[in-house]
Amino acid sequence: MAEEKKNQQNQINIELSEEIAEGIYSNLAMIAHSNSEFVVDFIRLMPGVPKARVKSRIIITPEHAKRLLAALKDNIEKYESTFGPIKRTDEMPKFPMNFGGTVGEA
Numbered sequence: 001m002a003e004e005k006k007n008q009q010n011q012i013n014i015e016l017s018e019e020i021a022e023g024i025y026s027n028l029a030m031i032a033h034s035n036s037e038f039v040v041d042f043i044r045l046m047p048g049v050p051k052a053r054v055k056s057r058i059i060i061t062p063e064h065a066k067r068l069l070a071a072l073k074d075n076i077e078k079y080e081s082t083f084g085p086i087k088r089t090d091e092m093p094k095f096p097m098n099f100g101g102t103v104g105e106a
Contacts, residue, residue, distance in 0.1 A: 024055045038065040 026042035033039065038060050045052040060068065080086060 026055055028052065033062070033065075037061060 024042065024044075026044055028043040028045050030041045030043060031038060032041075040058045040060070041054045042056040042058070043052050044055050076086065
């Protein structure tokens with residue numbers, strides 16, 4: 001009974017709105033840091049558009065940055081054990097200019 005009460009105290013009630021649950025697509029991230037925080041900008045880079053947009057900025061403490069790194073490492077290992085190795089390239093992503101669909105005319 002004491003252990004059940006302890007588990008209830010360690011639970012966090014997290015609310016997820018519909019808007020946030022939809023997510024934001026990002027294909028580029030830039031990270032900066034100071035002595036007290038890490039800033040992660042999630043960016044959407046679109047083909048044929050010279051300017052990329054920051055879609056979300058997350059600011060976290062160094063301790064949380066390290067925890068995030070460990071959580072990402074764990075999840076990548078689980079992903080690769082199920083789906084195989086993630087291929088990595090040092091090249092920038094190459095986008096088809098028409099995204100694979102028909103090219104519109106004006």
